[in-house]
Amino acid sequence: MVAQAEGQEAPAGKATYDKWCAGCHGEEGAGDGVAATYMLPQPRDFTTALYQIRTTASGELPTDGDILRMIDEGMPGSAMPGWKDYLSNTERTDLVQYLKTFSRFFEDEVPPPVEYGGAPGVSEEGLAEGREFYDKIECWKCHGQAGRGDGPSAPTLEDDWDLPVRAADLTEGWNFNGGYTTEAIFSRLMTGLNGAPMPSFADLIDAEFMTEEQLWRVAQYVESLSPEMPEVREVVRAALVETLPATVDDPAWNQIERFYVPLVGQVIIEPRWFAPTVDGVWVQAAHDSERVALRFTWNDPSESPSAEWEEWRQRVVSVMQPTVETTVSTAEEEATGDGEPEVGELLPDALTVQFSTTIPEGMKRPYFLMGDQDEPVYLLNWSSGGDTSEALGRGMNAIEAIAGETVLVSESTFDEGQRRLLLSRALTLEGANRLVFETGRPIPMAIFAWDGSNGESGTQGAISTWYFLYLDQPTENITYVFPMLAVLLTAVLGVVIVTRAQRGAHGAGPGSGSD
């Protein structure tokens, strides 16, 4: 409670806080604003003074600079935006002081930042040493062997508020709460994330188990796992190839361009979903004038259906939908007292790729959430539960299968927290509402993804906006003729000029007499 005597001026920062922050963090800073209900991770409770991103030791209070940095840059990977461009310097520095009034801990002295030297230069050997220590200090226990947040302890992680929390996917540095420069990562390793399971590793240096330089190597290795934040392009190009890649992991896919499609939770149609697992899908496409093949690659720490992740699902659902019964168990199991659900009852992973039923003229497209009554969409559905189907969507809750023999070929693999899926279909199919993939025309395309182990199905999953799939046209011969002609003409001209010049220099050549 920030007591305020009547007639006394409100503390600096209060007006800004009430206007921009209280909606999520609550009027008294307890992280219980009206918008907090639907968030995971939830807004920070400032009364505990547990700040994740700090320069001070594990458990300690943050410096003013730490709090300001968080306000300025926001918390990537969460709902917290950066405010640097929206609030003035004074507003932001006043906010820092105001946030501190929510906890009596700030009457204690704030310790100085943890001291350390600079990063060593990056080298192949250094990265190998980083990996070696990634194993030795068991980062993989939570973050997984490939760093995708799929380690054996990942399904059990809880924060200080007993809420389920993900081990960071180290291959998506742009989602790191504190940024993904080498120094930011090193600072997290040194100081940990207060309130989260991520501990500090600083004591390992004190105990001489490893040197500071070796911890820098770990930071450099972690940084190396993540590419730059992928650029989002509106058009996914399907290259024309002689032979389509035959399988989902055919090395031929390595020659085909990747396009990143970001996904967000479906929050328009009830029941909504605010905590999707899949935040982006890489799409690759190719066709051979007969068939089109699409390959989708996305990170998901759980291979659903998964008994290992069932407790996680229950915890997520109990936070996101407190009124829903979370346990999956049949009456029979209840009778025998065996609460362990059968794998068959658990939710699968699923992906749907959505197209318009016909290629529209101009920019008009059906409603992006699986169409509506007036304008349906054409859906290709895949599920790790074994179903692959074509369907017609007239809204998320009005999906009907397209009758007829299965024409869709699908293959999926899952390893180290990554799912790869191949879907392939003939460009032209008989029957109404079956999209004909024409070359040389932009075809509206959108993606939906569900992580069963996160409690996702139906309207509760991740969605994209509309993109376009563009199938390359067969290159016509005329395209080759003109450049060839140009080259030939230049060559002929060159020969002519050189010959003429030579004649000029040496007088009439041996053959000139016959001219």
Place this chain on the structure above:
Amino acid sequence: MDHPLKQILALVVVLGISVATACGGGGGGETTDGEADGGAPAAAGSVVSPDSAATINGTVSFEGTAPAAEPIDMSEEPTCAEKHPDGAVRQQVAVTDGRLANVYVYVKSGLGDRAFPTPSAPVTLDQSGCRYSPHIVAIQAGQSLAIMNSDGILHNINTQPTENRGFNISQPVVMETSREFSRPEVMIPVKCDVHGWMQAFIGVQGHPYASVSGADGLFSLADLPPGEYEIEVWHELYGTQSQTVTIGVKETAEVSFTFNSDMAGNHVPMGEPLVLR
């Protein structure tokens, strides 16, 4: 790595014995089977004259049938599973012959504004067989907590106090780390995020009069100044109980507490959030 650890262990054992001796027996601090080893009581400060020091001895009983100890599946961690040939169980309700172990007991009030020196000997919290030993720790504010990893596999020690600043540190190898808490707090949960079943509780007092009931359900608070005290006992599932005890010069008082499984729904107090001005 074995040698230094053994030396540390030996040192800790020696210190533990000397501390226990200095406290006049230590009572519940001793362990019999490792299932229910309470933390040794902190060394009493020298503020109490030996001519007047009094003692409160107590018994914690459990009435009725104790719930079966919850088994822990340690198959993912063979290093730890090997240390429990008969299968590992949780230490929440440790009942032997009607006596309840792992109950934190402390003087809640009655000491007035006496100040007590901080003991120089550390209190040990070990991680062994993917469990904490002891399960309940009694420590004094400012006293060093020596956190050990005897398993040599990754543990993180994530303390979640409300009135103190906590810490969350990684110990991926056999090693020892020291930390302390600055304010009294009953109780501070400790967890390991790698092994979700690992749980300990730390009680912090501004004085040395705190202990943990042993496997025999016994505890002892020695070297008390004569006076009237509120003695509280705390159990992680069954909540708290308290009694007022008056002791005179060099007297020894006996108290007893009884828990039963109907208390499982009781409120279990943890640290109180610090109140703003």
